[in-house]
Amino acid sequence: MKKLYVLLWVILTLCMTGCWDRNEINDYAFWIGTALDLSEDGKLKKSAQVAVPADFTNAKGGGGNDKRANIVLTASGSSIVDLTQQIQDKLPRRVFLGHRRSIFIGEKLAQKGLIDIMDQFSRNTDTRMRTDIFVVNNGEGKDVLEINSPFNKFSAIVAVDQDRFCRLGDTALRDVLLDVGRDGIRPSMPMIEISPKNKQEKHEIMEVKSVAIFNKNLKMVGEVTGRESLEMFWVKGVLKDQFLTEEIEAGSISLYESNLKKSIRTELQGNTIKAYVKLEGIGRVLENNTNIDISTSAERKPLERKLNELEAKKVEATIKKLQLQYGQDVLGIGEEIHREHPYAWKKLRDTWDQHFPTVEVSVSVKLKIQNTGDIGKRIPGIGDRK
Structure with missing residues (x-):
């Protein structure tokens, strides 16, 4: 019996020594960013930003160190899977997609269509x-991967942070796939733009300030930029805060708007479709270049009403542009009809692109100024003193 115990102990010891099929971290090549472009001969071009382990130590620093912590590999072909294998053939390690932070799509490819590309992303369990996903404005996705940013050695990560801290929020692959699968909304993606260098800049920088508009076949049909993109995302329910400067007769006033919310109510009257958009938020005054004393309710309340009326008109103008110029419901009004009028939606669903431009949209804004700063009126100048 004692020999049997010894034999069992030896067997258990051997089983606890380790795993024969383990993968060491040194066996992986970490794929940080992907770029998808259209080559000159019409083929799909895929680029990968892969971490270089030898230079990874200082990857988060970047200050004063020109040494790259990554390499950019490119392949061209007909399918994403084939291109991934071509890139794998160029690496001595197994590619690992678990740390991929962003995908960049060249504008030419976006205009051609992304249905086939999205199919692969939705099936690949890795x-x-x-x-995060972007369209590159007037450029190729590979151009972004090759940027040497002073903030991070991986431009694919810089783009994610840029998108998160800019006013447009962040759009993930999941959000696009969800919009593709619904009938009452059309997809949109933030657009990244590489800013031109000047004499003082040693490294390139990028901006996220516009949004690409897609149709139901995932073809890019246009873009909105600047304030229009912010208003679009507010109505869509994506925008959570923003800095805003309004010009009124008395001067200009700048606010930080937070806790931004939206609600949409729809109404069907015969062949007429109406949508009532309500936008709400809280405002904090950052700059007051008027003689209005915002510390008193008697002057602040009329100012609130004036600012809300101005914002409502501008949002209505942006929605009208989306209706007439692009005809694509990136706001999700169709989804609201689907929820509120499910039986009527069955008749509208297949022809929603024809109905959306005819929707009568009314916008109301209720932004309440809760913080006016330490002073009411602006600091008086010579002309303001009596």
Whole structure:
């Protein structure tokens, strides 16, 4: 019996020594960013930003160090899977997509259509749904991967942070796939733009300030930029805060608007479709270049009403542009009809692109100024003193 115990102990010891099929971290090549472009001969071009382990130590620093912590590999072909294998053939390690942070799509490819590309992303179990996705404005996705940013050695990560801290929020692959699968909304993606260098800049920088508009076939049909993109995202329910400067007769006033919310109510009257958009938020005054004393309710309340009326008119103008110029419901009004009028939606669903431009949209804004700063009126100048 004692020999039997010894034999069992030896067997258990051997089983606890380790795993024969383990993968060491040194066996992986970490794929940080992906670029998808259209080559001159019409083929699909895929580029990968892959971390270089030898230079990874200082990857988060970047200050004063020109040494790259990544390489950019490119392949061209007909399918994403084939291109991934071509890139794998160029690496001595197994590619690992679990750390991929962003996907960049060249504008030419976006205009051609992304249905086939999205099919692969939705099937591949290695794809992270929280991966950020961008369209590159007037450029190729590969151009972004090759940027040497002073903030981070991986431009794919810089783009994610840029999108998160800019006013447009962040759009992930998951959000686009959800919009593709619904009938009452059309997809949109933030657009990234590489800013031109000047004499003082040693490194390139990028901006996220516009949004690409897609139709139901995932073809890019246009873009909105600047304030229009912010208003579009507010109505869509994506925008959570923003800095805003309004010009009124008395001067200009700048606010930080937070806790932004939206609600949409729809109404069907015969062949007429109406949508009532309500936008709400809280305002904090950052700059007051008027003689209005915002510390008193008697002057602040009329100012609130004036600002809300101005904002409502501008949002209505942006929605009208989306209706007449692009005809694509990136706001989700169709989804609201689907929820409120499910039986009527069955008749509208297949022809929603024809109905959306005819929707009568009314916008109301209720932004309440809760913080006016330490002073009411602006600091008086010579002309203001009596």
